[in-house]
Amino acid sequence: MDERKIRVVVAKPGLDGHDRGAKVVARALRDAGMEVVYTGLRQTPEQIVETVLQEDADAVGISILSGAHTFYFTKIIGLLKEKDAGDIIVFGGGVIPDKDIPGLLEAGAGAVFGPGTPTSVCVEWLEKAVADKRAKEQ
Amino acid sequence: MDILINKALAGDMRAIARIISLIENGDPIADAVMRRIYPLTGKAMVIGITGSPGAGKSTLTDKLIESFRKKGKTVGIIAVDPSSPFSGGAILADRIRMQRHTGDEGVYIRSMGTRGSLGGLSRGTREAVLLLDACGKDVIIIETVGVGQSEVDIIKIADTVCVVLVPGMGDDIQIMKAGIMEIANVFAINKADKPGVDRVAAEVRLMLELVRDKSWTPPVHLTVAENGTGVEEFAESIVKHHEFIKNSPEGARFEFRRLSSEVEDILLKNLTRKAEKVWRSQKSGKLMEDLAARKTNPYTVASDILRKLFPQADYDEGIKEANTSHVTPDN
Ligand code: B12
Ligand SMILES: Nc1nc2c(ncn2[C@@H]2O[C@H](COP(=O)(O)OP(=O)(O)OP(=O)(O)O)[C@@H](O)[C@H]2O)c(=O)[nH]1
Ligand SMILES: [Mg+2]
Numbered sequence: 001m002d003e004r005k006i007r008v009v010v011a012k013p014g015l016d017g018h019d020r021g022a023k024v025v026a027r028a029l030r031d032a033g034m035e036v037v038y039t040g041l042r043q044t045p046e047q048i049v050e051t052v053l054q055e056d057a058d059a060v061g062i063s064i065l066s067g068a069h070t071f072y073f074t075k076i077i078g079l080l081k082e083k084d085a086g087d088i089i090v091f092g093g094g095v096i097p098d099k100d101i102p103g104l105l106e107a108g109a110g111a112v113f114g115p116g117t118p119t120s121v122c123v124e125w126l127e128k129a130v131a132d133k134r135a136k137e138q
Numbered sequence: 139m140d141i142l143i144n145k146a147l148a149g150d151m152r153a154i155a156r157i158i159s160l161i162e163n164g165d166p167i168a169d170a171v172m173r174r175i176y177p178l179t180g181k182a183m184v185i186g187i188t189g190s191p192g193a194g195k196s197t198l199t200d201k202l203i204e205s206f207r208k209k210g211k212t213v214g215i216i217a218v219d220p221s222s223p224f225s226g227g228a229i230l231a232d233r234i235r236m237q238r239h240t241g242d243e244g245v246y247i248r249s250m251g252t253r254g255s256l257g258g259l260s261r262g263t264r265e266a267v268l269l270l271d272a273c274g275k276d277v278i279i280i281e282t283v284g285v286g287q288s289e290v291d292i293i294k295i296a297d298t299v300c301v302v303l304v305p306g307m308g309d310d311i312q313i314m315k316a317g318i319m320e321i322a323n324v325f326a327i328n329k330a331d332k333p334g335v336d337r338v339a340a341e342v343r344l345m346l347e348l349v350r351d352k353s354w355t356p357p358v359h360l361t362v363a364e365n366g367t368g369v370e371e372f373a374e375s376i377v378k379h380h381e382f383i384k385n386s387p388e389g390a391r392f393e394f395r396r397l398s399s400e401v402e403d404i405l406l407k408n409l410t411r412k413a414e415k416v417w418r419s420q421k422s423g424k425l426m427e428d429l430a431a432r433k434t435n436p437y438t439v440a441s442d443i444l445r446k447l448f449p450q451a452d453y454d455e456g457i458k459e460a461n462t463s464h465v466t467p468d469n
Contacts, residue, residue, distance in 0.1 A: 004163045005226070005251075030227035035251045040234035047240045051233070054240070054247055056155035085152075 006034040006130050008059045011048040012041045013076070016066035021094060021115075025061060028119035029126065045075040052080070052088060058130050059110075061122075062092035069096050070103060077108040087136075089129050093117065139167060143174055146273055151246060154273055158248055161262035161269070164411075172265055175272035182214075182271040183380050184278045186296030188258060188318060191284025193302040194328040196235035197363035198372075199281050203239050205373045206277045212244040214270035217281040218260045221251035228252075232281055246270065257291025258282040264295050264400070288317045294399045298379045300324045300372075303342065305334030319345065322356050324375045330360040330368065353388050354379065409447075416443050 010026045012019055019041060026036045037055050039048060052060045060080075064072055069092075077090050086108075093113035096104070101112050111125050145153035161168045185202070187195045196217065203213050217232035228251030239245040250260040259282060270278050282292050292299055301322035319342075327339050342358050349355070357375040361368035383389040420443065428434050444451070 003226075005253075007159075026229055030222060030229050031225050033225045033227045035221075035228045035230060035249075037230045037233060037249050040231075040237060043237065044241075047237060050240045051237075053152055054155055055230075055249060056152075056159045 004134075006059070006127070007037070007055060007057045008034055008061060008126065009037045009039060009048070009052050009055055009057045010061045010063065011039045011043050011051070012063055013043050013045060013048060013072040014064070014066060014068055015042060016064055016068070016094075017041060018065040018094070019063070021065065022061075022063035025063065025093065025119055025122055028123055029061075032123045032127070034126075045072060045079055048076055049079040049083065049085075053083060053085060057088065058133065059089035059091065059126060061126075062090070062094075064092065064094040064096065067095070069094065070100060073104045073109050074107050081108075087133065089126070089133060091122075091126065091129070093122070139170070143171055146269065147175070147178070149273060154246065154269060155248070157269055158250075158262065158266045161265040162250065162253070162260070164261070168262075168265060172268060175269060178272035179268050180271065182267075182275055182278045183377075184267060184271070184280070184295065184297045185376055185380075186280045186282065186292035186299040187302060188282040188285055188289075188292050188299065188321075189302030189326075189328075190286070190304070193284070193304045194361075194363040195281050195284070195302050196232040198302060198326060198328060198361065198369065199232075199279050200236040200239070201363055201366050201369040202279060202373055202376075203236060203245060204366075205370060207239075207242065207244060211276040212274065213239075213246075214267075214273075214275035214278045215245070215247045215281070216263055216266050216270075216278070217247065217249050218252060218258070218263060218283050219249065220283045221253050223254075226253070246275065252283060255291075256289065258285045258289030259291045259295070263291075264403070267295055285318060290317055290321050293321045294396060294403070297383050298323045298376050300326060300376065302326045302328050303338055304329045305332050305338050323354065323379045324372065325356055325358040326361045326363075326368075326372050327358065328361045328363050331362045331364075335360055351388075353386065354382055412447060413443060416446050 008029055010022050012022055026038050029036045037051065037057065039051055048060065062072060062076065080086055080088055080090065089110050090108060091110045091112065096112055096114055104112050110129050113122050142153050142157060146157055157171060187199055189195055199215060203215065206213050215236065219228055219230045219232055221228040230249035230251060233247055233249050236247055240247065248266065250263065252260045255261050263280060267278050267280065280292065280296060282289065299321050301318050303325065325342055327335050339358055339360060346355060359368050359372040359375060361372055363369065383392060429436065
């Protein structure tokens, strides 16, 4: 078998037009050898989940700087579960107040990274999360 | 495995997506899947979209999807973007331009990284197309990476190859040189809203006058992919070419050529895998040192490996010839 690459969708839900963070993180994941499907701006949760399934992604990274993070994280995680795809890793970042993070993790997000996080931290976290997920599959 | 294949054949999108990953990862199961589904293939219309980086391939593909959907056809898309030769990772971004179709059940879009493949496609593109064909997609569109002059693998897979050109890609010498000009069945001169389109179109038409095979003259369409201008006519030419290919002697010849290259590619791929395996098992520190010290040489090492793979064959052919004939210095 050749190498099993990590495939990850990076998505921008809603009307939030801040895309620098998403692009920076996408590049960092690419430079770590991952295949990153970038959805572009203004995606509905339904579109994001459908993209994740069509692309057979291991994980979906959501970038939100608009303040609507709780809604989108909860919605996307819920839709994935509905589609029997609750094993897909959901993580993300953006301008998200510390006080909201425990709620997102509770809802099923694997990790949430705020402004100023070195991208290497996001990369290492995801590498480990995917390795754990794959170990469970065996 | 059978369960997964049956699900895919019944149209289950996640099963299809999973099998494409197995194919991409070079899983040995992939060959078995192909054997199983091959009898069901050959029904879809397979379209290739190629052209230089940023020419508008994805935007045009998006408009083609719309056009075929309006006619009630289901569509599968394989969009290839380059993998980084350094990290092996990739940003797969063709899909951005087609996202409005995500959620339409009649459309399946899959992004693939080239993963070291140099011909403008990815390693598993052919197999992914066969799978989508077997699973009942009426139309399959393959978007190649942005190509330069010689990445023409698309002709081995697509029934109809569309080359997308744009104004300002260089002078007529550039157009003459580009290998992709020779593979086009239909041309789209995109970004026709920009100055210089007429010149490109004229140059292409001039070049086409010199083509010897007159059975099909590639139509040249001006398009503005961003707003859909000219796309309907472009789509019509694609369908026409497809009919031509299916109903003419040229078409049958083309199909034979393509099948032959398919066998060749599979053969070479499997041989390469086997040869690499033997080489990896033979490679030792000692052997590398012997090579470096010129105690042996790469040619001998390689023919020793071949001898392991095919014990009967004659690998010293060249050597014998060299000893007996023209290369001898006294001749
Ligand atoms: C640059 C900027 C803009 C630019 C955006 C350019 C662009 N194309 O991205 C412009 C000028 C267009 C803009 C406009 C607006 N902005 Co503005 N903008 C910012 C600013 C100053 C920096 C954002 C940025 O690019 N940071 C750099 C990147 C690299 O960091 P990052 O996105 O945070 O990403 C890091 C982490 O969050 C994390 N991360 C992010 N995404 C992801 C995803 C994954 C998968 C992972 C793992 C990690 C991760 O990793 C990254 C690396 O560390 C912020 C303030 C701030 N300090 O954050 C305000 C800010 C985000 N904007 C804000 C607002 C209100 C707006 C506007 C509505 C109007 C306005 N007042 O200007 C408009 C709306 C535009 C729109 N359509 O959505 C507010 C949002 C308030 C809120 N959330 O409640 C902020 C917080 C400013 C503020 N304090 O008021 N903005
Ligand atoms: N002016 C103009 N711009 C266009 C047209 N079609 C596409 N574009 C723009 O050209 C840019 C590239 O378009 P894509 O469709 O991504 O091109 P591509 O050939 O798929 O690019 P790669 O896959 O990266 O090689 C985008 O900014 C499009 O909006 C057109 O007809 N006119
Ligand atoms: Mg493209």
